[in-house]
Amino acid sequence: MDKVRVIEIKKSVFAENEQDANALRQELKDRGVYLLNLMSAPGSGKTTTLIKTINLLKDKLRIAVMEADIDSDVDAVKIKEATGIQSIQLHTGGMCHLDAEMTRQGLDGLDLDGVDLVILENVGNLVCPAEFDTGAARNAMILSVPEGHDKPLKYPLMFSVCDVVVINKMDVAPYFDFDLEKCKEYIAMRNPNAKVIPICAKTGEGVEAFAQWLLEQVQTLKH
Amino acid sequence: MHELGIVFYIIRDVKAAAAENSVQRISAVVMNIGEVSTVVPEYLTDCWRWAADKEPLLKGSELKINMIPAVTQCQDCGQEYETVKYGKTCPHCGSGNTFLLKGNEVEIKEIEVPNN
Ligand SMILES: Nc1nc2c(ncn2[C@@H]2O[C@H](COP(=O)(O)OP(=O)(O)OP(=O)(O)O)[C@@H](O)[C@H]2O)c(=O)[nH]1
Ligand SMILES: [Mg+2]
Ligand SMILES: [Zn+2]
Numbered sequence: 001m002d003k004v005r006v007i008e009i010k011k012s013v014f015a016e017n018e019q020d021a022n023a024l025r026q027e028l029k030d031r032g033v034y035l036l037n038l039m040s041a042p043g044s045g046k047t048t049t050l051i052k053t054i055n056l057l058k059d060k061l062r063i064a065v066m067e068a069d070i071d072s073d074v075d076a077v078k079i080k081e082a083t084g085i086q087s088i089q090l091h092t093g094g095m096c097h098l099d100a101e102m103t104r105q106g107l108d109g110l111d112l113d114g115v116d117l118v119i120l121e122n123v124g125n126l127v128c129p130a131e132f133d134t135g136a137a138r139n140a141m142i143l144s145v146p147e148g149h150d151k152p153l154k155y156p157l158m159f160s161v162c163d164v165v166v167i168n169k170m171d172v173a174p175y176f177d178f179d180l181e182k183c184k185e186y187i188a189m190r191n192p193n194a195k196v197i198p199i200c201a202k203t204g205e206g207v208e209a210f211a212q213w214l215l216e217q218v219q220t221l222k223h
Numbered sequence: 224m225h226e227l228g229i230v231f232y233i234i235r236d237v238k239a240a241a242a243e244n245s246v247q248r249i250s251a252v253v254m255n256i257g258e259v260s261t262v263v264p265e266y267l268t269d270c271w272r273w274a275a276d277k278e279p280l281l282k283g284s285e286l287k288i289n290m291i292p293a294v295t296q297c298q299d300c301g302q303e304y305e306t307v308k309y310g311k312t313c314p315h316c317g318s319g320n321t322f323l324l325k326g327n328e329v330e331i332k333e334i335e336v337p338n339n
Contacts, residue, residue, distance in 0.1 A: 004250055004335040009240050013232045013329045095228050127261055128225045157261070189311070189319070 017132055020100035024135030028107075034218045035103075035118045037136035039158065042124030044144040045168040047075045048201040049210070050119060054083040056211040061116045061218060066090055066106045068098050068123050075121060086110060097128035100135040117218050126151070130158040137221060138163045145169040145176050149183035152190050159190035166210055167198040226266040229329060230274045234281065236331055241280055244336075251285040251335040257328040258293040259306055293326020 028035050040046050047067075054063055065087040067075040076089035090106045092098060098106075103120060110118065120136060122129045141162045143151055146169060152159045159165065165187055167180065184196050195213065199206030237252055252271075256262050271286040293306035297313035298320045304313065306326055312319050 003338055005338055006333050006335055007240065007244055007246070008333045009236070009331045010333070011236060011331050013229055013236065013331065016236065017232070095231075096225050097228060128228060131261070 014131065014133075017099045017101070020104070021133035021135040024100050024104055025137065028135070028137065029221065031112065032222055033112055033115055033118060034138075034221045035107075035120060035134070035136040036214065036217075037120050037122055037129075037134045037139045038142070039122045039126075039129045039139065039162070040124060040142035040144070041126050041147055044124070044142045044147065045201045046121050046124070046142055047078055049142060049166065049168060049199065049207065050121060051079060051082040052201055052204050052207040053211045053214065054079070054085055054119075056208060057117075057215060058083060058085060060215060062114050063117045063119065064088075064110050064112070064115050066103075066110070066118065066120045068092055068102075068106075068121060070094060070096075070123060086115075092123055095123075096125050097123055097132045098134055099132045103134040103136075116222070117214070126155040126158050130155070130161050138217060140164045140166065142166045142168050143183070145173050145178045148176070149179045150186065152183065152186035156190050159187055159194065162191065162194055164195045164197060164210070164213060167196065168201050170198050170206070171200045171202060226262060227270045227274070229262060229267065230270040233271075233286075233331060234274060234278060237334060238278075238280060240331075240334060246334070246336050247280070248337055249281055249284050249334050250337045251287050252281075253287045253289060253332040253335070255289050255291050255328045255330040255332045257291045257326040259323070259326045260329050262329055264288045264290070289332060291326055291328050294324045295321050296324045297321045 038046055063085050065079050068090045069075060070092055073089040076087045079087040088109050120134060139162045141158060143165060180198060187194050187196055197209045199210060241249060256264060268286050275281040275284055294303050295306040296303050297318055299318035300316040302315045306323060311321055313321050
């Protein structure tokens with residue numbers, strides 16, 4: 001007689017999260033809340049870009065922000081001080097990404113009454129967040145110039161799940177031999193539909209293009 | 224860390240499967256891990272040891288890893304090739320119009336339950 005009995009499972013580890021994410025996406029759509037999932041490597045400029053973008057849009061849209069961090073609340077405080085909008089910090093308890101369930105818990109901590117747009121600043125990381133659908137309507141990522149124009153080749157999944165790629169810190173492009181055209185070409189190899197928006201979050205240059213894209217997205221969802 | 228998060232999902236799914244099958248103890252969990260899935264098998268087994276030993280159901284259990292080689296198919300000439308060796312460009316006809324057939328799996332294949 002065999003010492004062990006084998007029970008077949010044959011189930012993807014991501015399957016349950018995908019179901020949760022699809023359910024959350026539908027619920028948000030029904031409530032008229034647009035959720036944007038913003039991802040990048042640590043320090044690419046997510047918080048700086050969000051502050052500039054929110055200040056351009058806050059008269060047109062009711063916005064709230066969820067800042068995911070392994071363990072601190074500096075970003076949520078920064079957003080609140082610089083824009084005055086509702087922002088909360090989500091602690092991931094050591095996890096390198098947010099999944100749909102954690103996103104839902106975060107949303108429960110916000111007052112969504114009248115809110116049109118919720119932006120989730122995901123954990124700084126180019127690998128894990130790409131694998132876990134948060135239930136967001138759209139994914140955006142920021143690639144900053146010092147990281148190099150070859151990143152779309154090295155992190156294909158991240159670039160293939162993003163609807164828009166913001167290229168930040170264009171002010172330092174000359175110091176890093178950053179080739180924007182090459183970068184666009186590599187992004188297109190991963191994702192021909194991705195929109196690429198070069199910006200400098202520090203001065204605000206180019207940020208209107210991202211804000212405009214976001215405004216159109218939110219308006220489209222509502223109709 | 225990436226692998227620890229994955230281990231938590233495995234534990235969640237395995238617990239559910241154990242409850243469904245009225246299983247009290249699991250001696251091994253067998254995973255199918257694709258070669259290009261971004262999961263590092265050694266990290267996964269290290270994280271497993273740490274997290275699984277905290278669960279009565281899984282204490283001392285082994286995480287067995289079955290690596291799945293990555294295969295890409297070319298949409299222009301229809302041939303298949305090794306993804307890791309040639310990447311996105313078909314070595315047969317040079318086309319970039321290719322897609323991954325397999326090798327991206329992070330999948331629980333089966334669980335092993337001791338007979339008593
Ligand atoms: N030169 C330059 N620096 C920038 C630009 N945008 C952001 N920075 C700087 O980059 C650093 C990181 O910016 P953050 O906005 O905190 O980046 P983040 O992605 O939110 O960082 P984490 O949340 O820690 O992952 C800060 O010192 C910013 O001042 C830019 O356009 N140009
Ligand atoms: Mg930040
Ligand atoms: Zn071919």
